[in-house]
Amino acid sequence: MADQSGGFTNHTNNNRTSSSDDYVIRPVPQRDHVDNVGDTSVGSDVSLRWLHQLYLPKKTPEVVMLKDGMVQYTSQRLYPNVRHLSPAKRERILVTGGAGFVGSHLVDRLMWMGHEVIVVDNFFTGTKRNVQHWIGHPNFELVTHDVVDPYMIEVSQIYHLACPASPPHYQYNPTKTVKTSVMGTINMLGLAKRTKARFLLTSTSEIYGDPEEHPQKETYWGHVNPIGPRACYDEGKRIAETLTYSYMRQNDVDVRVARIFNTFGPRMSPTDGRVVSNFIMQALRGQPLTIYGDGHQTRSFQYVHDLVDGLILLMNKNYTEPVNLGNTEEYTILDFAHTIRDQVLATTTTAAGPMTDVEIKLLPAAMDDPRKRKPDITRAKKYLGWEPRFAVKQGIQETVDWFKLQQMEGAI
Template identity: 65%
Template sequence: MGSELIYRGHDAQPAPDTYSPKPDKPLLWLSRPIRYMLREQRLLCVLVGIVITTVFFSILPSKPGTAALGGSGSGYSFDPVPYSSLNRLEEYQHRAAYHHPMLSSGAGKVPLGLKRKGLRIVVTGGAGFVGSHLVDRLMQRGDSVIVVDNFFTGRKENVMHHFGNPRFELIRHDVVEPLLLEVDQIYHLACPASPVHYKFNPVKTIKTNVVGTLNMLGLAKRVGARFLLTSTSEVYGDPLQHPQVETYWGNVNPIGVRSCYDEGKRTAETLTMDYHRGAGVEVRIARIFNTYGPRMGIDDGRVVSNFVTQALRKEPMTVYGDGKQTRSFQYVSDLVEGLMRLMEGEHVGPFNLGNPGEFTMLELAEVVKETIDPNAKIDFRPNTEDDPHKRKPDITRAKELLGWEPKVSLRKGLPLMVKDFRQRVFGDQKESSTTTSSSS
């Protein structure tokens, strides 16, 4: 009988009728580190290390200046967050929370002389008379300063002593054209301020006041910067109120030869307040009265510089009209102090910044004669159009809210200006005579 050969390896299992997926694999990625930690008491070592580290850092003394404001023994201090890790807007907000009481809760007002982190500040018209003195103070305080000037009335010589300082930049630019910068504060001074200069091209003057101010306000809105407008006492025109307070609306001729400046500044104030109310831009407005000091333009047509230059050159001092019209004269360092207090303070303004000491033009001429040449003569000429008869600031608001008032009297400040003018006037004459002899 034949044997049956049976290949049992091929005994087929009954095929399942339904599909059954493979069972899930264990979470190896989770189990492996757990087994590693449990092996050889590694978990115990980790716990011991954590305890030692905690004890070590709790024993270390905290560094001075890193405690929060109001902390025990800390006084005024600074947040240790490195500024390099913040973008520009966050950096300004971080600084502003300390520097500006209105942006922070519970932080006191920071005095101007207190050492603190430097800000990045742009000064339009920073190569001019007032602007260059402001730049000096900001640089001395430790800020980084960008000067923007088209050099129509500004002089590069006014800021040359800052060349080479890594915290100083100079840009030749007209504010009528847009400018993109990242800054914390904007001091907007750009505009010719003397009648000789702003009457030279009146359309350009009003464009600087209107379009230039629009551009700078737009920049302040984009980067979250605080904006300070330097307006002028000319917004009061030929005032019917004396002395002038900030609530006085003025008596201005809108179609006169000085209107490009007077009405331009009035419009600039309007734009500034509209950006403040409508766009939330932090703004400040200063109304500057007659200011004098070193670096004034020698032939800028303003009365103090005219009298000083003419007396130095042995020329008659020109007095327009009967000489009984009055002005107030503040020294430039007083003005710079007022501008900085306004920028760092809590109040929008406007604020009158001027010296309430009132002088007639004849009295000013006598002071110049005492300082330079007792034998100087006076030449009377017809008065100019729209020339204000009286000009004197009421600075009550500045005293009460800014704690500011001028310190330098005319008889103390004028000799400092004369010293600068003497060097420039006679230096220019020496250069001119040298050039003439060389050409001949």
């Protein structure tokens, strides 16, 4: 899930630029426009319009920038509509890392479904802003807590997302990253054991390392550098999976494991170092789009709503083996840079008029950055009935719109 805009070990491309004169853009596969997400079999189906009110609201923003440099926070009178569930059907669900990028979208969906949701977050990469529309709701609770320390509560499901997932964040304090993956997972598995809750670990495609198999199946054991700069995350998630299945075999804990591939969407941090957020922020500012490596390394990008669909299906289906959740449409980083740049340029106007061009700059490759990344999702299709539905173009446009809204509100 975490990737820089890098790849290859070839460093001969330092500070070069790319243009349409020396690069041919390959056509982006098209999918139908998505208006509804989720799956009726687990009650996660919801209109995209309902979700838009949470991150692309047309109403007056809750944060207003005043002319004298002050900021005004307005109180919310009504909460978003949610389904009514009887107490017998309502789950009490814990989401660790629930104020983060992916976690907050998962919380939105679980709240819509009518469940009681408890979010635990230490706010290292998450933010209250991502879940502020639920604070005070009778079905919602936000707890400031680090999963490295034990946490006691009664729940029936645990979505364990807590862990920094982008290179700048997880490499900032690698020891802490390892402790979060190991001690945090032990604590949450211990909670699942005590409460007999179903436990879902969000693992990552990074456990495959720089893969020698393409596309990557769940049966592939990976090709990981155990002492490299990315090892704190890669190996941390690998041991988290080991712990998860150890608790299943030894303590009969009901477990699920999702291996998440590159994901993007609204609420990404503008400083998280991921491909999409980097490119969008640079394009909006008229800065060169920076690619680490020669740009021919590949990634598969999925929109966050597709991922949330997959996580909820996995939690509620009877399948315990690891499952890849990702988009099978593969792009080179250069392809993706051109796609994002063109979409931002086509929809952005500055005080001086429409933006005309933004260059693409090639920088030295990042160490241990995978050359190829693409999931085999045969298991997800067979056992979950899941596959991505969002076209990359639709997802990028929603993400760009969100970043623009944050700029208007002075949040970034």
